[in-house]
Amino acid sequence: xxxxxxxxxxxxxxxxxxxxxxxxxxxxxxxxxxxxxxxxxxxxxxxxxxxxxxxxxxxxxxxxxxxxxxxxxxxxxxxxxxxxxxxxxxxxxxxxxxxxxxxxxxx
Amino acid sequence: xxxxxxxxxxxxxxxxxxxxxxxxxxxxxxxxxxxxxxxxxxxxxxxxxxxxxxxxxxxxxxxxxxxxxxxxxxxxxxxxxxxxxxxxxxxxxxxxxxxxxxxxxxxxxxxxxxxxxx
Numbered sequence: 001x002x003x004x005x006x007x008x009x010x011x012x013x014x015x016x017x018x019x020x021x022x023x024x025x026x027x028x029x030x031x032x033x034x035x036x037x038x039x040x041x042x043x044x045x046x047x048x049x050x051x052x053x054x055x056x057x058x059x060x061x062x063x064x065x066x067x068x069x070x071x072x073x074x075x076x077x078x079x080x081x082x083x084x085x086x087x088x089x090x091x092x093x094x095x096x097x098x099x100x101x102x103x104x105x106x107x
Numbered sequence: 108x109x110x111x112x113x114x115x116x117x118x119x120x121x122x123x124x125x126x127x128x129x130x131x132x133x134x135x136x137x138x139x140x141x142x143x144x145x146x147x148x149x150x151x152x153x154x155x156x157x158x159x160x161x162x163x164x165x166x167x168x169x170x171x172x173x174x175x176x177x178x179x180x181x182x183x184x185x186x187x188x189x190x191x192x193x194x195x196x197x198x199x200x201x202x203x204x205x206x207x208x209x210x211x212x213x214x215x216x217x218x219x220x221x222x223x224x225x
Binding site for chain 1: 142152157210211212216217218
């Protein structure tokens with residue numbers, strides 16, 4: 001299976017900060033990467049697909065980049081609603097795997 | 108409006124069985140691939156199983172292969188997960204999630220909790 005490693009595991013930030021989360025794949029996955037946001041007690045919500053495509057309805061402060069084995073999710077100016085846990089996920093192989101998650105909390 | 112509603116979760120003893128259901132509405136169910144994803148308490152997300160629109164193709168995570176069976180009834184807009192030989196480590200919230208072409212998990216249900224007691 002392809003392993004996905006996110007960093008950092010926890011990130012403390014303030015409203016207005018630029019935030020970057022990194023996701024590394026154990027082998028090349030081309031651009032077959034998605035990012036999700038999850039709040040406590042809720043289902044995850046798709047933010048980005050195919051590494052850099054913004055899902056409809058997702059604010060433009062979210063962006064994704066990368067290809068191959070290294071990817072980033074950037075929040076350009078953190079808003080109060082963005083404090084949550086973020087997961088990357090590869091869908092290059094039928095056995096889809098998630099990163100372990102990055103919790104963004106209030107500094 | 109796309110909706111996915113899971114049901115069938117509950118408390119079951121180790122070694123027991125449970126069948127989860129997910130009823131879809133707001134889209135042409137038979138045209139979309141579907142998945143089950145789970146999340147153990149306080150843990151991350153784990154993909155469990157996939158099924159194609161016409162049910163010709165199914166995939167499973169190694170952790171459930173041989174114990175879980177995914178199926179669907181397109182006439183009833185329903186997705187199922189038959190879970191046998193349940194273990195304590197299967198305790199989780201189980202979500203159904205839709206794929207669209209080249210986009211995974213674009214819609215999710217609210218989840219149903221499965222608790223396996225040892």
